[in-house]
Amino acid sequence: MKDKVKEQLRDRGVELQDIADIVHTLQIAYYPDLLMSTCLDAIDAVLEKREVQYAVLTGIALDMAAEQGNLPEPILGTVQIDEPLYGVDEILAMAITNIYGTIGITSFGYLDKMKIGIIGTLDSSKEQVNTFLDDLVAAIASASAAKIAHAKETGLV
Amino acid sequence: MKDKVKEQLRDRGVELQDIADIVHTLQIAYYPDLLMSTCLDAIDAVLEKREVQYAVLTGIALDMAAEQGNLPEPILGTVQIDEPLYGVDEILAMAITNIYGTIGITSFGYLDKMKIGIIGTLDSSKEQVNTFLDDLVAAIASASAAKIAHAKETGLV
Amino acid sequence: MKDKVKEQLRDRGVELQDIADIVHTLQIAYYPDLLMSTCLDAIDAVLEKREVQYAVLTGIALDMAAEQGNLPEPILGTVQIDEPLYGVDEILAMAITNIYGTIGITSFGYLDKMKIGIIGTLDSSKEQVNTFLDDLVAAIASASAAKIAHAKETGLV
């Protein structure tokens, strides 16, 4: 199922390298010798988790259904325009962020607000509905950063 | 939007009275003079919340899309058979339960396990996909029970 | 730190075997060949997680501080009598339950309501304040059960 998740991310315009760039930006201040390959490994470990896979696949399915008009109203319009009070995207994202503990929440909120890297690109896309995808990418990046922090602090990396 | 939520619940086979029965069952041991109308009022207050409305509408939309084969694989099969490790339904449900604080979590888990009342009916339905709906109903009942507990303990009812 | 957690659990009256008994009770219906040693291994893996260790140590510290009168009012009395609306114990517990995804939430709520095994003993103790400990034990058991379900379903055990 992990391959399916990577494939669907790519189909929606997200390369793992795009996420690794964000993770590197988040953590380089704390670990100046952080390698890009460590970021990619962390993302791979996050995408290994079943809970993460299901959240990503469900979110992308909702984005695509909204794009194709395949949802009943009023949820169709809500997802299509990413209505400000709609928080189900953040709910799914937090299920990912929580996998490595709550320290990932801080990065998630920061990324969601600052729209760094690919997150900004997704957010301003006019070709796709990315209501869920931008939050999912921010969540995968935050969980990966949390995993690196855990490994570094407990001496495993 | 609240009317739309009530309408979609009814269309999927859930009457507010069914939920009130569960709330009454949950709380009668603590408040022997609990009226059914108090349960219905609490449910109405819960359904007033935007976060609850969005969670319910999104979950029902996913159940219906799965029913109609309108989701990409592998998430389609996952939702159709309510795969044991799939937890996105619980994630949406917890967003409802948390509205009145974490005391609702206990009732939610209990209801989800014991499949009381309409929850059991939904769970064993062979005509509809109810992967999300059973958890949503358990969550609405738990949040309503939490609301009643808050009102009783703080002397508002 | 893991040894410290086990030591403090034991000091407060909880043996790992007590938790394993609960995990076994939860999962035997799904996996009839489930060994007690598998349950103990799962608990060990859960207690390896830093997030779990911190939640347990913080909760036990609050129970002990309440016992010794070492908290300011009104939180002292609130923790001492496990006030019905106090939900911080459930909040800490959910941080544990979420480590293996939201499927653990159902068992947690069930255990918290049914007070199975050592959870019931803790809940009715008159010698100790166990406001946090009963929920922490229910959470460790639920997370361990979720870990077993993940391993079984993905073919790792």
Next chain:
Amino acid sequence: MKDKVKEQLRDRGVELQDIADIVHTLQIAYYPDLLMSTCLDAIDAVLEKREVQYAVLTGIALDMAAEQGNLPEPILGTVQIDEPLYGVDEILAMAITNIYGTIGITSFGYLDKMKIGIIGTLDSSKEQVNTFLDDLVAAIASASAAKIAHAKETGLV
């Protein structure tokens, strides 16, 4: 109990006006005519919630116990130095943020990272342990901002 919460916030160096400044900074870009009094009213409504009151009182009690050396090791040292992997402060904060739905999470993470206003002052204090307090203030501000957004979007303000 609300008066006790306000009193303890003030005793630890946090005025409601400090929190209102943060809320105003967060929301002025979206609602240019936002009054400071609307921010103060929203904070007041947030502090009315029992779940919020308990989270704040518990967090402050832990900060004070750590300050006075009144916790067992190793949690004492962990809270005193605000160890990077310690996430119980974020857990308590999220219980507050979730009260008005998950849209508050984004602001919370942003505030926690950028240390805006009083949050920065608390974070760099050398006189007090503020491991919990900085996150609690960020959470109250985020929940208040979410409340304002709900009121504005649903036409209630």
